[in-house]
Amino acid sequence: GSVVLVTGASSGIGAATAHRLAGAGARLVLHGRDADRLTAVAAATGGTALTVDLSGPAGARALARAAVEVAGQVDVLVSNAGRGWCGPLPAMTGAQVGEVVAVNLVSPIELTRALLPGMLARGHGRLVYVGSIAARTGVAEEAVYAASKAGVDGFAESLRFELAGTGLGVSVVVPGVVATPFFARRGRPYRRSLPRPVAPETVAAVIERMIVTGRAERHVPGWLAVPAALRVVAPSAYRWLAARF
Numbered sequence: 001g002s003v004v005l006v007t008g009a010s011s012g013i014g015a016a017t018a019h020r021l022a023g024a025g026a027r028l029v030l031h032g033r034d035a036d037r038l039t040a041v042a043a044a045t046g047g048t049a050l051t052v053d054l055s056g057p058a059g060a061r062a063l064a065r066a067a068v069e070v071a072g073q074v075d076v077l078v079s080n081a082g083r084g085w086c087g088p089l090p091a092m093t094g095a096q097v098g099e100v101v102a103v104n105l106v107s108p109i110e111l112t113r114a115l116l117p118g119m120l121a122r123g124h125g126r127l128v129y130v131g132s133i134a135a136r137t138g139v140a141e142e143a144v145y146a147a148s149k150a151g152v153d154g155f156a157e158s159l160r161f162e163l164a165g166t167g168l169g170v171s172v173v174v175p176g177v178v179a180t181p182f183f184a185r186r187g188r189p190y191r192r193s194l195p196r197p198v199a200p201e202t203v204a205a206v207i208e209r210m211i212v213t214g215r216a217e218r219h220v221p222g223w224l225a226v227p228a229a230l231r232v233v234a235p236s237a238y239r240w241l242a243a244r245f
């Protein structure tokens with residue numbers, strides 16, 4: 001099977017993706033920040049665990065090197081690690097801003113930069129990025145998170161043009177509300193104001209489909225597909241809905 005590197009595989013969407021791809025026969029290299037939880041996922045899926053902190057630019061390059069070292073090559077990148085829960089903008093320090101942008105945007109770019117030459121040489125590869133609907137709807141107290149995720153979207157959309165005809169596929173999955181620790185960290189009033197979350201397995205199934213078909217696509221799982229479509233046809237209706245999320 002192909003070698004798949006999944007970042008942020010210690011929980012949530014990343015762990016669900018690891019389980020799903022293991023069932024499909026992929027060889028997994030699993031990244032996480034929390035060694036204990038990552039080891040458990042790796043043991044359950046037969047993957048190799050690599051613990052790296054991605055809150056600076058050097059982490060991604062070290063991770064790419066380590067992944068190629070343990071697996072020989074990387075055929076598929078699932079760039080999923082991310083952090084949000086920023087809080088009010090004036091309360092954020094410059095270091096916190098840098099950290100959010102490093103994990104969510106710089107690390108995916110640096111991982112891609114490190115892995116692309118090998119994929120291009122082989123004429124085959126898949127790059128799947130996890131964005132967020134926050135980049136489009138906006139979410140209070142998540143301005144930096146939303147900005148970083150909008151960056152991922154723009155990066156992937158542009159890379160797709162750059163890589164046309166190379167045999168490499170670039171996709172973005174744009175989750176809405178997903179039942180993971182990431183989401184559970186938010187307070188109850190926050191969660192109550194949102195629609196029912198989708199399961200991480202739902203997002204994992206979309207990621208697997210993107211890898212299998214290699215078709216360039218951008219997919220919004222679950223209920224948020226509706227406002228995303230409305231945004232195109234009826235901006236005012238979209239704003240009305242977005243204000244209620």
Ligand code: NAI
Nearest residue numbers: 008010011012013033053054081082132175177178180182
């Ligand atoms: P999660 O909290 O279960 O997983 C996040 C993963 O990112 C963990 O494996 C964690 O180790 C890794 N990570 C965080 N900071 C890191 C750092 N400094 N260095 C290395 N790794 C780090 O959350 P979930 O929901 O599975 O998140 C996965 C992706 O989905 C993230 O990119 C998130 O932004 C995105 N997303 C989640 C939504 C949700 O409602 N849960 C909605 C939209 C997007």
